[in-house]
């Protein structure tokens with residue numbers, strides 16, 4: 001009989017022959033084999049495997065065979081194969097005996113039920129035999145660990161209240177309110193113009209809250225395309241999509257579980273997502289896309305917006321019920337022009353940071369240059385101030401900043417140049433406002449000095465809010481403005497004072 005005639009021709013016999021040949025191949029080529037039963041107990045090992053026993057800490061075979069595999073082989077995954085019925089064709093196993101390349105194959109009875117698992121040690125000491133593979137694996141593992149560390153650090157608060165620079169009454173008040181809010185589990189709504197520090201405060205609130213040890217996760221509504229927002233928030237169930245999301249993905253709600261979810265640019269949230277967000281906030285439950293399973297999430301929400309939410313509600317662009325749900329602890333973050341006294345401190349802190357990042361000299365701003373910065377309207381607030389300082393730092397070798405340099409940067413940045421004499425005029429007037437100190441004054445001059453001092457005090461008490469200052473002094477707004485014009489403290493195109 002020729003060799004060809006000995007080959008079977010029916011599928012079942014071919015399969016049996018292949019299985020037998022493969023098993024013989026594995027048995028001979030492998031470094032060892034073990035069998036566990038359906039209770040994950042070791043029931044058999046071959047001769048080659050026996051030589052690993054001392055390194056695994058066993059003198060006698062009976063101390064190994066007959067025992068649960070997880071108690072005799074550290075880091076084994078045999079029970080996982082038993083539970084899932086899925087083979088692990090190739091894996092690296094690390095334990096006290098060394099590093100091994102292993103394969104784990106479920107064994108099924110005629111009914112298809114898993115009745116045991118065959119474990120095969122394909123290579124021992126792969127660090128010598130499989131060096132390139134191991135090196136690559138180690139590098140990937142290292143990259144993965146770094147990425148995980150990076151992700152974890154991104155999910156920690158970057159700022160604390162100490163990062164919020166400012167000692168003015170307005171700055172202290174906003175910090176006081178935010179500190180109080182940090183101790184409450186209710187949602188916080190940070191309201192203020194762009195660049196006023198809302199995101200910084202959101203971090204600080206989280207860092208001072210009982211959730212500080214848990215993740216801080218942000219979503220910027222203006223940065224996520226509308227079509228992806230639902231998946232971004234609530235996640236995607238495995239198999240809901242083909243492609244990259246095949247395995248499913250956690251949404252930001254789940255990632256923030258136990259911690260704080262920061263919703264930046266809340267006013268830009270599409271209506272469809274608003275409905276789902278409301279449900280998630282009310283019930284503490286979310287439903288990932290493509291799933292019919294409810295997932296519970298314990299998340300504290302801090303939201304921020306520079307838009308007028310009440311107006312968006314009136315215009316039908318923001319749900320009223322969601323607005324009330326989020327507007328439990330509103331914190332108004334004042335614009336820079338309401339806390340000009342903080343500008344010198346901010347300039348110092350920001351230029352220290354700029355110098356540290358760019359290895360440039362720390363800026364030394366001349367007093368008349370500083371007054372120019374203090375007089376500016378700063379519609380982009382602290383972010384805009386920082387940009388101007390960065391420009392100044394780039395252009396200055398020594399770090400010394402004269403008034404002309406500030407004028408030039410402001411002009412090139414298209415910022416209105418606002419002259420500071422107003423504030424000096426106000427300060428000068430207020431300084432000479434003590435009539436007792438200036439006994440030679442006429443009655444009219446003394447009255448005027450007293451009025452000026454009262455107006456200045458009222459303005460500083462109301463953080464520059466003229467309407468509120470007028471109310472405080474029991475004056476109509478019109479006569480208050482008349483006074484400011486009369487003293488040259490306000491002109492048609494100047495908004496300062």
Ligand SMILES: Nc1ncnc2c1ncn2[C@@H]1O[C@H](COP(=O)(O)OP(=O)(O)OP(=O)(O)O)[C@@H](O)[C@H]1O
Nearest residue numbers: 163164165193194195196197198199200306382383
């Ligand atoms: N009080 C402050 N002290 C120091 N730095 C600040 C302060 N407030 C804001 N900053 C800095 O100014 C920049 C803008 O702040 P932030 O992003 O928090 O503003 P925002 O109000 O969230 O702005 P937007 O509404 O545009 O997102 C950041 O670099 C921040 O670190």
